[in-house]
Amino acid sequence: MINELRDEKPKRRNKLSLTPAPIYRCLRGYAFDPILSLDPETAFINEVVFKIRWDDLEPRAISNEEPALENDWRKNPGLGPVGEYVEVVDYDPASNAFYAPINLNDPWLLGQNGLPPSEGNPQFHQQMVYAVAMTTITSFERALGRWALWAPYRGSDGRPDQFVQRLRLYPHALRQANAYYDPKKIAILFGYFPAKPADPASTLPGGTVFTCLSHDIIAHEITHALLDGMHRRFIEPSNPDVLAFHEAFADIVALFQHFSFPEVLHHQIGRTRGDLSSQNLLGELAQEFGKASGRYGALRSAIGQFNPETKRWEPYKPDPGALERTLEPHARGAILVAAVFDAFLRIYSNRVADLMRIASNGSGILAPGALHPDLVNRLADEAAKAARHVLQVCIRALDYCPPLDITFGDYLRAIVTADYDLVPDDDRHYRLAFVDAFRRRGIYPRGLRTYSEESLRWPEVQEPRVIAQALKKIGQDLLAEAYRDTPYYRSREEAFNRTHQMRERLHELIEQRFNTHEIDIEQHKLTGIVLTAKHPFFDEHPHNGGIEFKDGLPKFEVHALRTAQRATPDGTIESDLIVVLTQQRRVVDPQSGATITFRGGVTLILNAYTYDLRYAIRRDITDDTRLNNQLSLSNTYGSGSIADTYFHNPPGSQNPFALLHDSNS
Ligand SMILES: [Zn+2]
Numbered sequence: 001m002i003n004e005l006r007d008e009k010p011k012r013r014n015k016l017s018l019t020p021a022p023i024y025r026c027l028r029g030y031a032f033d034p035i036l037s038l039d040p041e042t043a044f045i046n047e048v049v050f051k052i053r054w055d056d057l058e059p060r061a062i063s064n065e066e067p068a069l070e071n072d073w074r075k076n077p078g079l080g081p082v083g084e085y086v087e088v089v090d091y092d093p094a095s096n097a098f099y100a101p102i103n104l105n106d107p108w109l110l111g112q113n114g115l116p117p118s119e120g121n122p123q124f125h126q127q128m129v130y131a132v133a134m135t136t137i138t139s140f141e142r143a144l145g146r147w148a149l150w151a152p153y154r155g156s157d158g159r160p161d162q163f164v165q166r167l168r169l170y171p172h173a174l175r176q177a178n179a180y181y182d183p184k185k186i187a188i189l190f191g192y193f194p195a196k197p198a199d200p201a202s203t204l205p206g207g208t209v210f211t212c213l214s215h216d217i218i219a220h221e222i223t224h225a226l227l228d229g230m231h232r233r234f235i236e237p238s239n240p241d242v243l244a245f246h247e248a249f250a251d252i253v254a255l256f257q258h259f260s261f262p263e264v265l266h267h268q269i270g271r272t273r274g275d276l277s278s279q280n281l282l283g284e285l286a287q288e289f290g291k292a293s294g295r296y297g298a299l300r301s302a303i304g305q306f307n308p309e310t311k312r313w314e315p316y317k318p319d320p321g322a323l324e325r326t327l328e329p330h331a332r333g334a335i336l337v338a339a340v341f342d343a344f345l346r347i348y349s350n351r352v353a354d355l356m357r358i359a360s361n362g363s364g365i366l367a368p369g370a371l372h373p374d375l376v377n378r379l380a381d382e383a384a385k386a387a388r389h390v391l392q393v394c395i396r397a398l399d400y401c402p403p404l405d406i407t408f409g410d411y412l413r414a415i416v417t418a419d420y421d422l423v424p425d426d427d428r429h430y431r432l433a434f435v436d437a438f439r440r441r442g443i444y445p446r447g448l449r450t451y452s453e454e455s456l457r458w459p460e461v462q463e464p465r466v467i468a469q470a471l472k473k474i475g476q477d478l479l480a481e482a483y484r485d486t487p488y489y490r491s492r493e494e495a496f497n498r499t500h501q502m503r504e505r506l507h508e509l510i511e512q513r514f515n516t517h518e519i520d521i522e523q524h525k526l527t528g529i530v531l532t533a534k535h536p537f538f539d540e541h542p543h544n545g546g547i548e549f550k551d552g553l554p555k556f557e558v559h560a561l562r563t564a565q566r567a568t569p570d571g572t573i574e575s576d577l578i579v580v581l582t583q584q585r586r587v588v589d590p591q592s593g594a595t596i597t598f599r600g601g602v603t604l605i606l607n608a609y610t611y612d613l614r615y616a617i618r619r620d621i622t623d624d625t626r627l628n629n630q631l632s633l634s635n636t637y638g639s640g641s642i643a644d645t646y647f648h649n650p651p652g653s654q655n656p657f658a659l660l661h662d663s664n665s
Contacts, residue, residue, distance in 0.1 A: 022054045025104070027114040027131040031261045032281060033214040034119050035288035042281070045267045049113055050131040053138055055083035057104050080126040084492070085148065085166060086133045088126045092172040099172070102126045125171045125212050129190070132218035133169060135260075136253060140226050143395035145565030147492045150186050150229045163496040167225050171212035177293050179211040181224040181657040183235060188221045195292035198308075209292040216285045216299075219254035224657045230560075233404035233582070233599060235657075238630045240327050241407040246657070248333030251285055252340050252394055255302055258282045259387030265380045273371055274352065274379045277303060277345050279313045300334060302341035318342070320442030323408075336408050339437045344390045346433035351382040389430070393419045399564050400458065402617045403580045403601045405626070409445030410617075412438045416456045417615065423569055426453070458615045467514070467523040468613040471604065474509050475577070475611030478502070503558040506579070511553060527602040528618035529556050529583040537622045546585030546598070547621070556583040559601065563608055575608035583621045589631050596634060598627050 027050045030037070036046040080088030080101035090099040099122035104114060114131075115124040140148050152161035164186045174191035181188050190212035197205055211217045227234060227249055237243050259265055259282060268280045276282060286299035293299075297306035297313065304315035316338055326332045359375050360366050371379075393415055400414035416431050426432070431453050439451055448455055461468055489495040510531070514523050520532040530537055530547070531554060538544055548555045560580040567573055582601030589596055600621025605614045620626070 024051045025054050026051055027127055029128045029131045030117050031264050033288040045263045047117055048261050050135055052134040057081045057083050081130040085137050086169055087166040088130055088169045090126055090171055094175045129169050129171050129212050129218055132215050133222050136219045136222040140395055143392045147495055148226055149496055151232055163493050178658050179217050179221055181221050183228050196294055197291050198294045198296055209288055214286055216254045219257050220250040223250040223253040230398055238405040243329040244332035245406050247330050248336035251337045254285055256387050256391035259384050266376055269379045270376045302337050318440040323442050335441055339441045342437035343434040347430055348383050348386045351386055352379055399578055402619050403559055403582055403603050404599045405619050408443045413445050413456050413458055417458045420457055422566055458617055461613045461616055467526050470513055471613055472611040478505055499561050503561050507558045526616045527581055528600045528620040529581055530554050546587045577606045577608040579604040591635050
C-alpha cells in the first residue's frame with residue numbers, strides 16, 4: 001500500500017476542472033509565538049494569516065516504522081504536509097508515536113485558512129511549521145531570482161551528491177529546549193520542553209513550550225538550511241566569524257520577516273510612536289523561548305536587552321571592542337545582527353524624516369498622545385519598504401561572498417557590491433547607512449585602508465586579462481547554450497542534475513585550457529587556486545603542501561554554478577552567472593598532530609549574456625598566514641564548550657546549528 005502511494009505521480013490538477021490552480025494558500029498561524037496570545041495587549045496581533053505560494057500537497061500514508069533516522073531514511077514516505085520543498089514528519093521519538101498528519105487540502109480547512117492557532121493540537125503545529133518554512137523559502141527565491149535548492153545528500157564511498165528535493169521538518173523531535181538544522185540528514189529537528197521561567201508571571205511554570213510554534217525559531221532554522229544549500233563551506237569554522245555569520249544571517253532573516261505582517265507593524269509603530277529603536281517586538285527574537293528558558297526577555301534582540309540588575313530594558317550601545325572579546329558564535333553573530341538592524345533603522349528614519357517634520361509642524365517633536373492613524377499607516381508603509389529592501393540585499397549579498405572562510409568584513413563588502421549592482425545611484429544613502437553601522441561596531445574588512453564605498457565594493461576585474469578572456473571563451477563554448485535555458489527548467493531536480501553535468505564539463509575545460517605554467521600563474525592571481533604541477537608553490541612546500549593530485553594535476557572542484565537575476569532601476573533585467581572553484585590542502589597541525597582541511601577558492605561573477613568577468617572574490621590556497629591563523633584557532637578552541645559544539649563536533653555532541661549550544665542550564 002505504501003509502495004503504491006509512493007510511486008503514484010502527484011495529481012497536479014483536476015482534469016475535469018477548467019479553473020486554474022490557485023496562486024496562494026492561506027494558513028493561520030502565530031506572528032511570533034503562543035506567549036504573545038496570553039497578553040491582552042498583543043493577543044489580537046499575534047494571529048496572522050500566512051499567504052503562501054500554492055503548492056499541491058499530497059496526503060501520504062502513515063508508515064509504522066520510524067522513517068528518517070535509519071540508513072534508508074530517504075526512501076520512506078513523508079507524512080504531514082508534503083510539498084515541493086518540504087515534508088513534515090511528525091514522529092515523536094520520546095513517546096515512539098506518530099501524530100496523524102494534517103490534510104491541508106481538506107475542503108473544510110481550505111474554507112477557513114487552516115486550523116486556528118492552538119498549542120494543544122499537533123496538526124496545527126504541522127501547519128505552523130509548514131507555513132513559516134514556505135514563507136522563508138519564498139523570501140529567498142524572490143531575492144535571488146532562482147529556485148531554492150537544499151544541500152545535496154552526500155553520497156558515501158565517493159558516489160556523486162544526490163538531489164534532495166525536500167527538507168524534512170520534525171515538529172516534535174526532541175524533548176529539550178532546543179531546535180536545530182542537521183546538515184547531514186537535511187532535516188530540522190524541533191524540540192519541546194517544560195517552561196522554567198525566571199519570572200513566573202511571564203509564562204506558566206511547567207507548561208510545555210513548543211519550539212515548532214515560534215515563527216522566529218522556524219524561520220531561523222530554515223534559513224540555516226537555505227544558507228547551507230548555497231554555501232556548504234560556511235559550516236567550517238576556519239575563522240571566528242564563519243559560524244557566527246551563519247547564526248547572524250539566520251537571525252537577520254527571521255527579524256526582517258516580522259515586517260511583512262501588516263497588523264503587527266501598525267501596532268508596533270503606533271505603540272513606539274514611530275521610533276523603532278525603542279523596545280518593540282519587531283526587533284526581538286523568540287520571546288517565549290527566552291522567557292521559558294530562564295531569561296528575562298527574548299532569546300535574542302537586535303536593539304537592546306533586559307538588564308536583570310536594574311530590571312529595565314536598555315538599548316545596546318555600539319561597542320567597537322566587543323568583536324575582539326566575543327567568540328561564542330551566537331553572541332558574536334549578535335554584533336552583526338545589531339549592525340544590520342542599525343543600518344535598517346537609519347534607512348527607515350531617513351525615509352520618514354519628512355513625515356515626522358510634517359506631523360510635528362517642523363519641530364521634530366510629536367505632540368503627546370496616540371499618533372494619527374494616517375500617520376501610522378504611512379510610517380508602517382515606509383518601514384515595510386525599508387525592511388524589504390534590507391532583507392533583499394542581505395540575501396542577494398550571499399552571491400557576492402567568498403566560497404569559504406567568510407568574515408563579517410567580507411559580508412559588508414558583499415552587501416555594498418550587491419546593492420551597487422541593484423541600485424548604482426545611492427541617492428538615499430542606503431550603503432552609507434550600512435558602512436557606518438558596521439564601522440561603529442569595529443567590523444573592518446581585511447586589508448582595506450579606507451572606508452569609502454568605492455574601496456568597499458569588490459574591485460571589478462580589469463580587462464583584458466588572459467584568464468578573463470579564457471573564461472569568456474569557455475562561457476561562450478559551454479555555458480551559453482546551457483544557461484540560456486536555465487529559467488525554463490521544468491523542475492528543481494532538472495536544474496540540479498543539469499548543473500551537475502555542467503560542473504563536470506567545466507572542470508574538464510578548465511583542466512584542458514589552463515594547463516600551461518604562464519596561464520596558471522595568471523589564473524592563480526585571480527582565483528587563488530593552483531592548477532599545474534609547475535607552480536612555484538610546489539617547490540616551496542614539501543608533500544605538495546597537502547594538495548592532492550590526480551593524473552599529474554592538482555585536484556580542484558567546480559564547487560557551484562548558478563545564475564542570479566536582478567531588475568535594474570531602469571527596468572531592464574540583468575543576469576549573472578556565478579562560478580565557484582575550490583581547492584583543499586590536508587595539513588598536519590604541528591602542535592596537536594591532527595590533520596586539518598585548509599581551503600582556497602574563488603567566487604567568479606560573470607555577466608550571463610556576454611560572459612565578461614565582473615568580480616573575482618578569492619581566498620588564496622597558498623596563503624600560509626591564513627593557514628597559520630586557522631591552525632592556531634583550532635588549537636585555542638581545541639577544548640571546552642565552544643569546541644565541543646562548534647569546532648570539533650565529536651559524535652554525541654550537539655549539532656553546530658543548535659539554537660543554543662548550552663541549553664536550559
Ligand atoms: Zn542557529
